[in-house]
Amino acid sequence: MSQTPSAKPTAAELDLLQVLWRLGPADAKAVHEALLPERPEATYATVLRQLQVMHGKGLLSRDESQRPQLYAPVHAQDKLQQSLMKDFIAKAFAGSGKALVLAALKNHVSAKERAEIRQLLGGTGDKA
Secondary structure, three states: OOOOOOOOOOOHHHHHHHHHHHOOOOOOOHHHHOOOOOOOOOOOOHHHHHHHHHHHHHOEEOOOOOOOEEEEOOOHHHHHHHHHHHHEEEEHHHHHOHHHHHHHHHHOHHHHHHHHHHHOOOOOOOOO
């Protein structure tokens, strides 16, 4: 897999990447079928067109040696997520990972999740 992703996927493209990370290399029909439970309005033609656009942007590779063609993510899931997170932290939190974590803990984490995080960090205090 390649180094740092250069093209940033849209929300719709991230949906398709999630499907492909889960399935592995797949043709447009398999991607469409796997996407339907989450996005029932998605048509086969739209999925195929989006896969082609993503290939053009360098987000997907395409195996043209067989029919139907198989699409696969160019970047590993963790690499792309790290790149997107780095950009997000830089833009939304002035580059501060601490500010991101504090915002998440303050507004988006349940009490149960806080306890799990506390356990992961090795702390037993009441503050999170």
